[in-house]
Structure formats: C-alpha cells, structure tokens
Amino acid sequence: MTTTPLERVHTNPVTRARTRERIGLITEAARRAGSYAANSAHRPVHPSPDAIAALDAFRTPLPERGRDAREVLAELDAFGSPATTVVNDGRYFGYVVGGTEPASQAAGILAGAWDQNVGGGSPVGQAIDAVACAWVIEALGLPSTAVAAFNGGATVANLTGIIAGRDALLARAGWSVAERGLQGAPPLRVVVGEEVHASALKALRLAGFGASQIERVPTDAEGAIRADAFPRATDHLTLVLLQAGNVNTGASDPFEAIIPGVRERGGWVHVDGAFGLWAAASPALAHQVAGVELADSWATDAHKWLSVPYDSGVVIVRDPQDLHRAMSGDAPYITFAADAPMNKGIQISQRARAIETWAMLSAHGREGLASLIERTCAHASRFAAALAEAGAEVLAPVRLNQVLVAFGDEDTTLATIAALEADGTCWAGTTVWKGRRAMRISVSDAATTADDVDASVAAMLRCWAGVRR
Numbered sequence: 001m002t003t004t005p006l007e008r009v010h011t012n013p014v015t016r017a018r019t020r021e022r023i024g025l026i027t028e029a030a031r032r033a034g035s036y037a038a039n040s041a042h043r044p045v046h047p048s049p050d051a052i053a054a055l056d057a058f059r060t061p062l063p064e065r066g067r068d069a070r071e072v073l074a075e076l077d078a079f080g081s082p083a084t085t086v087v088n089d090g091r092y093f094g095y096v097v098g099g100t101e102p103a104s105q106a107a108g109i110l111a112g113a114w115d116q117n118v119g120g121g122s123p124v125g126q127a128i129d130a131v132a133c134a135w136v137i138e139a140l141g142l143p144s145t146a147v148a149a150f151n152g153g154a155t156v157a158n159l160t161g162i163i164a165g166r167d168a169l170l171a172r173a174g175w176s177v178a179e180r181g182l183q184g185a186p187p188l189r190v191v192v193g194e195e196v197h198a199s200a201l202k203a204l205r206l207a208g209f210g211a212s213q214i215e216r217v218p219t220d221a222e223g224a225i226r227a228d229a230f231p232r233a234t235d236h237l238t239l240v241l242l243q244a245g246n247v248n249t250g251a252s253d254p255f256e257a258i259i260p261g262v263r264e265r266g267g268w269v270h271v272d273g274a275f276g277l278w279a280a281a282s283p284a285l286a287h288q289v290a291g292v293e294l295a296d297s298w299a300t301d302a303h304k305w306l307s308v309p310y311d312s313g314v315v316i317v318r319d320p321q322d323l324h325r326a327m328s329g330d331a332p333y334i335t336f337a338a339d340a341p342m343n344k345g346i347q348i349s350q351r352a353r354a355i356e357t358w359a360m361l362s363a364h365g366r367e368g369l370a371s372l373i374e375r376t377c378a379h380a381s382r383f384a385a386a387l388a389e390a391g392a393e394v395l396a397p398v399r400l401n402q403v404l405v406a407f408g409d410e411d412t413t414l415a416t417i418a419a420l421e422a423d424g425t426c427w428a429g430t431t432v433w434k435g436r437r438a439m440r441i442s443v444s445d446a447a448t449t450a451d452d453v454d455a456s457v458a459a460m461l462r463c464w465a466g467v468r469r
Contacts, residue, residue: 025069026113032077035108035409042090043082044424051082082335086262089309090447091426091456096247096275096402098307099445107359108309111352118150119342125352126181129341132354135361136314139281139369140300142293147320149327149344150302150312157299157315158203160327160345164297165239165268166207166313172236172266178259178325179436182208191215192241193225193253194273200272222251222396230258236266244289244298245276248433248440249398250380252276257290269295274313275304275444279400281366282373288399305373305401307446308356315345371448376401379453382444386457392464395433403441407464409439414465416460425459426452 057079086092088099100108120127133148151157166188167177175185190209192200194216204214218229223246234240240262243251259269263433271277271292277300279285280292292298295318302312317323320339328343342348361369380401384394386404397403407416417430417439431440439460443453 021069025073028070028083029073030109030419032073032081036077036081037088040086043084043086043363045086045089045427046421046424047083047093047422048087055083060362063078063305085427086446088445090445090449090452092445093441093443094427094429096304096444098304100309101307101360102133102447103361103363104306104308104356104360108356109228109314110221111355114352116356118350119340119348119350121336122352125355125397126340128358129352129354132210132358132361133314135438136302136357137301137316139361139366140293140298140316141278141280141286142298142316143318145320146207146316146318147323147339147344148314148316149316149323149341151345151347151350152315153292153302153303154272154299155203155313156346157200157313158200158270158272159206160315160323161270161297161299161317162200162203162239162241164317164322164326165270167326168296168319169237169239169266170266171325186237187213189213189215189234190241191217191231191238193217194219195222195223195225195242195246195248195325196241196243197247197252197272197274198275220251221250222246224251225253225256225258232261234262234265234267238262238265238267239346240267240269242269242271242462243276243293244271244273244279244292245400246402246439247274248402248404248431249396250276250398250402252279252292252399254288255294259291259294263268263294266288268297270297270399271295271299273298273300275301276395276400278305278373280305283401284379286371286372302353302360304444305376306357306360306369307372307444308360312353312357314357356442376443376448377453379448379450380441382439382450382453383443386454387460390457390461392460395436395438396454401443403440403443404431404433405439405460407439407467408435411462412467413437413439416464419467420460423459423463426456428460 087097116122117126118129137146137148155361169188170185173186189422190213194215217225220226244252262269270328279289298316300314302308303310325342327345377400380403382402388394392405395406406415407435428439428441431438
C-alpha cells in the first residue's frame with residue numbers, strides 16, 4: 001500500500017517527536033505562567049534588589065552549544081519572574097499602564113500559538129482585525145466612515161496620524177509626497193499645546209518636523225490648551241495636535257472651541273488620546289472630551305485603559321483615503337486587498353494585535369468598558385480624598401484617573417516615593433508639575449479594587465511618616 005507525501009509527513013517519526021516537544025513546551029510555559037499569576041499578589045510590586053542582582057545569570061557570552069528548551073524555560077522563570085514589575089495585580093500605578101485583563105491575556109496566549117502575520121495573508125487575523133477596528137471606532141463615538149489600524153503603541157499611532165495629516169495637507173496643495181518626497185514641499189505650520197506629550201513630539205520629529213517649526217500654545221492650570229490663546233489665523237497648511245488626557249492631570253483640550261475653526265480653514269487636527277480618548281466610551285465622562293469626534297485623526301492605546309497586553313496602539317483616520325495615501329505599499333508578490341492592515345500602517349509584517357482587544361471588548365461589551373473607565377476614575381478620586389484627608393497635598397483636580405500628590409517639600413516627596421518602591425505594596429512614579437516634584441498615581445488596571453487603593457494609601461502614609469521621622 002502506497003502513502004501520499006502528506007501522509008508521510010504526518011507519520012514521520014522526527015516530525016511527530018517535534019510536535020510532541022512543542023506541545024509539551026507550550027503546556028509547561030502555560031503552567032509556569034499560571035504559577036506566576038497565582039503568586040503575583042504575594043510579590044512586591046517592584047522587584048527586590050536581590051532579584052535584580054540575580055539577573056546577572058542572563059549576562060553570559062553567546063553559548064557555543066544549545067541547551068534543552070525546557071532548561072531554557074526553567075531558567076527564564078527562575079531568574080526572570082522574580083525580577084518583574086508586577087503590573088497585573090491591581091497595585092501598579094505608573095506610566096498609565098493597565099494590567100492584563102484575563103480574556104485578552106488568554107486570547108494572547110492562543111494568538112501566540114497561531115503566530116499569524118496579519119499584515120499579509122491571515123484570514124482569521126484580518127477578519128478579527130477588521131471587527132476590532134470597527135468596535136474601537138464605535139466605542140469611542142468616532143465617525144463610522146473612519147478607518148483604524150492597530151500598531152505598536154500610541155507613539156507609532158501618533159506618527160501614523162501625523163504622516164497621514166502631513167501628506168493630506170500637501171496633497172490638497174498639489175504636492176505628492178509619494179512622488180516628490182518632502183524636499184522642496186510647501187512648508188507646514190505645526191501648532192501644539194504647551195503640555196504636549198513627549199511621544200507626540202517624537203512622532204513630529206520622525207515625520208520631519210524640527211523643534212523650531214513647532215508653535216506652542218499656553219495651557220491653563222490643569223494643562224489644557226487655552227482656547228483664547230489659540231491662534232485664529234491658521235490656514236490650509238496647518239497641522240494641529242491636541243490632547244485628550246494630560247499625562248499628569250487627565251485634563252483634555254477644548255476640542256469644540258478649537259477644531260471647527262481649524263478644519264474650516266483647511267487645516268488638519270490630530271488628537272493624541274493615548275489614554276484620555278477612552279473617556280468617550282463612558283456616558284458619565286464623555287463630556288470631558290466633547291467635540292473630539294470632529295478631528296481628522298486620533299491615536300490611542302489598548303494596553304493602557306483596556307488592560308490589553310503590550311504592545312497595542314490604535315490609529316484612526318476620518319477619511320480612509322488619507323491613511324491609505326500615506327501608508328499603502330505594493331510589490332509584485334503581494335496580492336492582498338487594498339484595505340489590508342499592511343496598507344493602513346507603517347509595518348508590513350505585524351502580529352495580530354487586534355485579537356487581544358477583540359477578546360477584551362467581546363468579554364466586557366459596551367457597558368463593561370464604560371464600567372471599567374468609571375470604576376478606575378472613582379478609585380483615583382478615592383486616592384485623592386484619602387491622601388488629602390491625611391495631610392498630603394493634591395496638586396490638581398482629579399478629572400479622570402490621574403492623581404498628583406506632594407508630601408511636603410521636594411526632598412520629602414522624593415524620599416517618600418523611594419520608600420514606597422522599597423516597601424513593595426504598590427508602585428507610583430514621580431513627575432514635575434508646575435515646577436514641583438510630585439508623586440503621580442495612574443489608576444489604569446482593570447484589576448484594581450477599593451481594597452487595593454486603601455492598602456496603597458496606607459503604605460504611602462506609612463512611608464511618608466517614616467521619612468518624616
């Protein structure tokens with residue numbers, strides 16, 4: 001009896017052994033990941049000095065000979081797991097980073113096994129990508145005709161939106177960047193707020209705009225652009241960057257007062273909404289970003305407030321043609337549709353990031369998403385009230401999920417933050433606000449509870465008292 005080539009592949013002893021080994025490794029990795037998750041609550045949020053020192057185990061020359069994969073995995077777990085910052089157990093309040101929501105994390109594990117390149121030729125990857133993009137646009141209340149694309153984070157999303165705006169403005173002026181490049185192109189005016197985020201400035205630089213080309217508009221006491229100070233004489237060669245969610249205070253720029261005039265005069269408005277844009281998904285908080293839907297493009301993150309695993313950003317552009325003009329590419333061997341993800345972003349090859357966001361939104365729905373946003377904002381208010389009652393100084397009103405606190409003078413505040421890191425109960429970063437050093441508490445994790453807040457406040461006050469003693 002003869003066998004087909006495919007049957008010989010399936011029955012090949014080497015192939016079968018390789019498959020068994022792969023299954024065993026994936027199962028072992030899942031077991032270790034489960035053990036890590038089970039023990040996270042008992043770890044200090046910031047790793048201990050001993051755990052950090054033990055990372056020297058990885059600092060070796062490239063080995064001449066390979067090792068058993070199970071041994072490699074065991075070493076990674078033994079020295080790597082204790083040295084992690086625990087971001088997924090409700091008491092990490094740094095960098096506006098969410099933890100890992102269970103449905104999205106589980107989906108990420110399965111998607112990792114799938115290993116799909118959504119940029120080209122994955123039916124399941126592209127199908128879920130299209131659905132997740134539509135859901136994000138709908139959840140944020142943005143125009144239904146807009147197009148979205150997943151990428152590596154808000155910095156990349158900002159860059160993509162800025163390039164789309166740059167090329168669109170020049171195209172309207174009769175200049176094709178695709179054909180003629182940027183040298184000799186009509187100069188564009190760039191306007192931003194004084195509190196523009198570093199990622200947006202980096203994106204502007206990568207898009208070809210130097211610091212001397214950027215006009216900064218004064219901001220108010222909470223870091224939002226002052227509408228009365230915004231230039232009225234913008235024109236069809238003006239690129240404006242606004243912000244949804246100041247990284248220190250959570251305040252948003254006055255979109256309704258600025259966007260209509262800029263667009264009527266032919267300019268482009270891009271909104272950096274890495275976390276603050278998600279206020280639009282909450283009926284109780286949407287008024288804080290009223291008018292944001294009037295812009296031309298938007299950038300946000302899923303790995304912040306949605307608690308989707310790193311890394312996951314989203315760019316959204318009002319007119320699909322503007323995004324495709326800036327991002328599409330082609331080659332004789334590429335046969336993908338014009339609206340494939342590779343034609344909506346900087347990367348051609350890219351992992352299927354949208355799967356994790358689809359899982360999160362599918363598990364929570366519109367009501368669950370709104371509840372997450374509102375719950376974390378309530379936790380931020382709880383932080384502020386408890387710390388203020390204990391005598392700490394809250395430096396700005398709590399608008400969303402950001403809390404700014406000072407514990408006396410600069411030295412005392414910095415020492416309290418350092419003591420809190422060593423304590424391990426929670427982690428909160430440092431910032432400078434209006435010339436003052438402060439602790440910045442960012443409540444972005446879906447896992448955070450009122451008990452986490454209370455335990456963290458107690459640790460902060462305990463550390464502050466220790467510093468004063």
